Amino acid sequence: MSVWPEAAGILHLSKASAYAAAERGEIPTIRIGRRLLVPTAALRRLLQLDEPLDAERM
Incomplete structure (x- = not known):
């Protein structure tokens, strides 16, 4: 997904704040050409949405 919008x-940040956080490394990003993208898995980890599987689910 793109940094903006x-x-x-999702993070409730302004455009400037989102790009500043990406520049500081607070939001993990990858650059493809001119586009600055945030991997979905990285954003989920940042928001702590990835729950580890417990033994009962396996």
């Missing part, structure tokens, strides 16, 4: 919207 998708990731910024």
